[in-house]
Amino acid sequence: MEPARRQPVVDVALPGDAAAVDAQVSRARALAGLRFWDNVYRWLTRGAAVGVLVILGGVMVSLLIGALPALQEFGVSFVTEQRWNPVTEKFGALAPIYGTVVTSFIAMLIAVPVGLMIAMFLTELCPKWLRRPIGIAIELLAGIPSIIYGIWGLFVFAPFLQDTLQPALIATLGNVPLIGALFEGPPYGIGMLTAGLVLAIMVLPFITSISRDVFEAVPPVLKEAAYGIGCTTWEVVRYVVLPYARVGVIGGVMLGLGRALGETMAVTFVIGNAHRIATSLIAPGTTISATIANEFTEAVGDLYTSSLIALGLILFVITFIVLAVARYMLLRIERRIG
């Protein structure tokens, strides 16, 4: 068959111009369609990005609204008073705030040096083939859900401390003047020290992995120069690596602190939930998050609920500031490394 015969009738019947115009029109229509969907997608993604901001704003606003009745009722005394009495509806947040600060402080006191030491081991000392497995194992610690730390802390760690560490502390440091007051009282097992120790285990991986990353980012030339003039490994880390990585390490520490402040389940299990400020570290206490977790569903009365939400607001504001500082620090070191 000849090709001419198979041509569509239109092409033969219409002048060439008309066919071209028609093609142009349909082409324009298709392009307009594409442009339309392009715009839709663009605005959809933009909307989602704005949505992230809206959610954060929503958290802030909803907590503020929820906390308003309590804040109006108690004013500044909410954060300066220790009483927490659901029966008379008098609430003050000092005990939970104190507990949060103390447990986080204990956690950082242990986790920061240990984390930095592990980071030093991983970057300077460890044989190459062992680095990845150990790094992964430490990061697995970070992946274990907090409730697992809680149940382990309650059934394994707390009884262990009650039998060993706490009696030893009471017998030795408990008799020392001044700091003896920190280790007074019977060994309950659960308490602020236990919570602090569990928190230390939980934030250790965060501090380790960030410190390792910033240690690794130190230019090799600097380290080699230090080794070249005869520095020991420790001196290289202490006088070259640490000063160079300082900002990043502080960022990592703040990130860990943010975790420790807001950690809920692990602490709830082992803190003992006692609304009082005890000088002794081994006494039961409470933290902001543990108080909310323990009491929120049982809270009767608007003022009680509102006070708990006000606690949540305080926690959110504190962690927001800590995390913002952490991000700022990490951003600075990222820029320097480029």
Place this chain on the structure above:
Amino acid sequence: MASPLYAARRRRNIIAMGLSLGATALGLGWLVLILSALLWEGFSGLSLNVFTELTRPPGSNGGLLNPIVGSLILTVLAVAIGTPIGILAGTYMAEYGRYDRLTSVVRFINDILLSAPSIVVGLFIYEVMVRPMGYFSGLAGGVALAVIVMPVVVRTTEDMLILVPNQLREAAAALGMPRSYIIARVCYRAAKAGMITGVLLAIARISGETAPLLFTAFGNSQWSIDLTDPMASLPHVIFTYALSPYKDWQQLAWTGALIITFAVLALSISARALAARK
């Protein structure tokens, strides 16, 4: 002969190195301690009963069927809500507005949401969903978890899309592809492994979350898959059972903890393997 100063420096170095070795042993030791306690306590209660029976009053040989199913439903719900929003937001940040003011603000806020205390998320959802609706519900629990999923997905999506080489985008654009098609057909495909890794990590993160569920999904000792009812979940059951005085409930809590840990470890290891393959 070695000078005293040199000897002192050597000694200090050896002490520091010893301490760093000890610290590493300590860190790994904790992992071993926790996992072995979990295996020991968890396995002794593991039986088929756990997976086939509903939760029952203490002493009547109950299982964990409804919390397991509840946790699965909540996770699916959270991923279904959180992932699309997260991917879209991450897409905007990497593709449309990489150098925008908006992007740097969202990135900062997102990083903070990433490590914000999860109990605060629970309070937030309580305020905006549970209180207006008047009852605890599985839906509220799913949304609360979605708020935790979202920042993880935003972060990984953005990071992975930024890694896609610009030449790919330019080549596709030179063929006349509109931008949305380039993103959907070229960039997503190139970044697929990383984005899936992000979702897996997000699932690992929420599968053990308890705090945001306490006053959203609440918990339910009956069989219920109705999203408008309170819904049982594994972490919540562990929380209540572990703090109960009954031995068999505590045993179930350990077993539940073992199941969660295995799920989380499996998820994070497969996420890692997926990321390493790229």
